């Protein structure tokens with residue numbers, strides 16, 4: 001059975017984001033570090049499976065996946081590059097299984113291997129004569145094979161990489177890259193992960209190949225969704241290597257997928273009325289940022305909230321009223337300098353008791369009066385009103401040292417990298433070096449659900465869970481798309497979801513809307529308002545998802 005996650009609109013293949021799970025177990029949605037993978041391997045062994053069994057399962061599962069990539073596999077020429085460790089061992093088993101499936105196999109050893117090893121022996125038993133790099137001075141044999149092979153399986157290094165790749169392995173991988181330029185029809189497949197990719201951080205070695213497929217063992221690795229690694233793995237297939245179910249309950253990272261979102265989406269009874277789907281107040285907008293407020297209101301409505309109210313400066317009312325037909329309006333008092341008056345906070349607070357959720361921040365600006373307004377609003381808001389903070393609300397928080405000790409209630413925060421840097425005091429480089437780990441730690445420290453936006457958005461929960469978006473879509477890198485996300489999350493909060501569920505479902509729906517627009521117009525020229533009508537369509541598509549139709 002092949003279950004897929006990622007997005008499916010109009011049969012469009014979504015490039016590097018598409019991650020396909022090729023195992024019947026939903027555990028495959030989990031994301032592991034190399035340490036966690038080793039722990040799972042240890043638990044599997046303790047439960048009675050030998051390491052040799054795991055390697056046998058791994059090699060055979062990889063071969064099965066490879067065969068499935070071709071309409072007709074017998075007669076295909078396959079080259080397997082073998083490294084010194086267990087990744088190479090898996091490669092040897094895969095080579096044997098590929099030969100059994102009818103391939104013409106070449107095995108190329110980049111390091112000496114023990115001929116008594118079971119994986120090596122079963123290759124010899126199948127009359128495959130490995131070529132040794134020592135005897136192939138100058139790679140002349142390797143070059144000749146590469147000129148003719150249909151596919152290359154990279155089984156040089158897996159999770160055990162311990163230093164930069166040099167010498168024969170680096171030179172062989174460079175040769176593959178060179179030949180691939182000349183022969184783009186040659187398919188390159190990584191066994192477990194592209195050699196040289198750091199499974200924890202997504203860093204890559206100079207020699208790492210950007211492969212066509214990554215057939216990973218048991219679980220996807222975190223580094224597949226962190227850059228630059230995310231650009232090297234392309235289509236990800238997760239092979240079932242027989243790790244028993246129930247061993248991974250303490251693995252807390254996952255890729256958000258449609259099954260999860262379907263399970264948490266609010267039910268909409270036929271006899272509903274607008275009060276059934278919650279009320280959202282959006283506190284947003286300024287003369288400079290009209291669009292941020294309108295986008296957040298419209299997306300909240302498009303994500304299913306029963307009623308959306310915009311709380312914004314009185315003098316901008318005529319503009320907002322013209323743009324937002326379905327939204328109701330709360331007119332906030334201003335100072336004589338046309339800034340939000342700090343006492344507008346009390347006006348908003350007096351009405352907020354009737355609202356299920358509030359989104360605060362998009363386009364509010366950073367005038368001192370506005371910052372004062374935000375602080376007063378946030379300190380007075382009831383715990384009964386769920387909260388998502390974005391943009392200038394985050395900037396205002398950042399001005400208070402140890403802001404999370406003062407603002408110590410539950411909330412969703414949706415920072416992009418720059419806002420996250422201001423909130424955390426970390427540099428952009430420190431954040432980008434490992435977005436998942438940074439997000440996980442800060443969500444726990446701050447006691448908030450944190451949505452660290454960008455390609456493969458990371459959602460961190462205070463309890464240690466991490467949910468990662470399967471989408472990397474440069475089309476979304478345009479002004480206003482974050483305001484749309486804020487509106488969606490606020491809408492889901494108002495409809496009864498808790499903070500983590502609203503954030504991960506919101507991120508997924510937003511990403512899916514982005515993929516739909518990319519499917520229609522490509523990844524340049526997308527504007528935030530293009531996303532709006534795609535929000536209900538994404539929700540509809542999730543609800544209609546027939547798993548059996550995935551392939």
Ligand SMILES: NC(=O)C1=CN([C@@H]2O[C@H](COP(=O)(O)OP(=O)(O)OC[C@H]3O[C@@H](n4cnc5c(N)ncnc54)[C@H](OP(=O)(O)O)[C@@H]3O)[C@@H](O)[C@H]2O)[C@@H](O)CC1
Pocket residue numbers: 037038040041054055058083084085086087088089090156157158159160161162163164165166169191192193217218241
């Ligand atoms: N976990 C599981 O459940 C299962 C895991 N399985 C498989 O095991 C793989 C991990 O295997 P692994 O630990 O043997 O590591 P691997 O990646 O083969 O490399 C280590 C070897 O490379 C060497 N070496 C490292 N860096 C180097 C460099 N830059 N340049 C040169 N040499 C370098 C290192 O040498 P050393 O550092 O000791 O000198 C050592 O000899 C995993 O990816 C998966 O395929 C499955 O078999 C079954 C289930």
Ligand SMILES: Nc1ncnc2c1ncn2[C@@H]1O[C@H](COP(=O)(O)OP(=O)(O)O)[C@@H](O)[C@H]1O
Pocket residue numbers: 391416452453454455456457471472473474475476477478479480481482483484485510
């Ligand atoms: N390359 C990308 N891949 C996927 N999503 C992206 C990418 N770039 C931006 N996004 C998404 O677009 C939105 C941008 O939000 P933000 O930076 O706050 O912009 P704005 O404030 O203009 O709305 C976020 O949801 C972010 O995750």
Ligand SMILES: [K+]
Pocket residue numbers: 087154155156157158190191192193194195
């Ligand atoms: K590999």
